Amino acid sequence: MSSAGTKLGKQDSATLEVKLRALLVEDNALDAALVVRALHKDGFDVIVDVVQDEAAFTKALRARPPEVVLADYNLPNWKGMEALHVLRKEGLDIPMVLVSGALGDVTAVECIRQGATDYVLKDGLARLPEVIRRALREKQERSLRHKMEDDLAKKVDELARSNADLEQFAYVASHDLQEPLRMVTAYTQLLSERYRGKLDDNADKYIGYASEGAQRMQVLIQDLLAFSRVGRNGVASGTVDCNAVMIDVLQTLATAIQESSAVVTYGELPTVWADRTQMTQVFQNLVGNAIKFRGKEPPVVSVQAEKTAQRWQFSVSDNGIGIAPEYVENIFVVFQRLHGRTEYPGNGIGLAICKKIAERNGGKIWVESQPGSGSSFKFTLPFHSPDDEEGARS
């Protein structure tokens, strides 16, 4: 049974001696010797254990785990296929090849279906080395893939954990910072109440600086708490009608709108799957910014939504001062500000919160802008419910 093909293969592999530990399930010593010889001939430096029954098989598996199991299909006291069950039970991923005197096609296919790697007839042992090589190769690929999957899962786990740790840290830190800060603000206030004008001018000034600083820090901490709360409060909790959200937002911003003579319009907005408070935060921050960062003209703000193939895309556009291209990424980072506090008040938390909310809801946020010619903040959200891919209600 040695075809030209197998001979060629033999020569190739004979050049590199491959060490192989095999476990033979075989009752016939002569057959076992033939198997070993076939492997030797093909360049395998093979070490074999030969067993005949389940007990010996299990024992050998545990004592010297083989790289491959070669099992006779028919044994007087055991069935070769049973070896497969033992391998599974032991949690071992070791390829098993059936080596049999006679095996019908149907049986052979059934064995492979059950998990045998391949089968080789005893009068065709020349095929065995190639079968084993392939089995080992496949196993290596398999374990490599498993390892990569495991590594990836571990990384995802670690990331999730460190993310949660960070959230927790931000929350606890800002929470615990409030208590001592409360003392600083209270006592600087008491100092200024009791000793204003009784010390010298410098003293009054210093006390003023101290209490301003403490007050600013209070706002920062509250912002940080608000930011970390976005993460703590989970995501999407129901359907939110963005039109209703806009009504609330305009009410909240009424004073700012009036003072700046702003014109805020909005088109037909969709119902989305999100958290209402968070959606309100997003629109309020974006519309509020559009009013705050106005140019010489009264602000004109337009809020629109359009349906793209996969999601809703919202836009909040204004005629304000715009943003230089080099800053369009920065502005979404916590506490990043582009202007002096006296120019435009604020701590640089609003857009960071918007970004976090958009991303936690499976969307994105970005800005399209040119200095001097207004900005258009855009963000996307998935259609309003996971079950409603069409999102047809608009």
Added chain:
Amino acid sequence: MNTNEVDILLVDDSQDDVDLTLHALRAENLANHVFVARDGEEALEFLFCTGPHAERSIDHPPKLVLLDLKMPKVDGMQVLKQIKGDERTRTIPVVLMTSSREERDMVSGYDLGVNSYIQKPMDFDEFRKMVKLLGLYWLVTNRPPVTNGRTHAAGQAK
């Protein structure tokens, strides 16, 4: 001070916080009969008249306990539990004052029978207003419960 004539038992481990509260109470003339316990343990000794307070009479409870939540050793929640768990002290009004926003604390506070749960305002003026409101309400407006004859009698005696 005669410890049998205490209006407010203030339980707080941080001196700065105690001073602030006393300052706010003083502004309303409510600080004359305040006893300050430095931690939960001392608060319990005072209320149950044990240890250094063995001379005190349990029939003369304070009209109000202002209780900080976070304290070393015996914390506010444990003090509350003891007060509300004892027949002799459970009618004493207890107000938990905390900087915690944890809803968990609030829920367990009410579960244990706290009379009021207050988050200390960050702003000092707000804090002053709050202390004034608390003091006036519990010491002047509120009438102590009549369920425990002796407690009531003690309250009337002053």
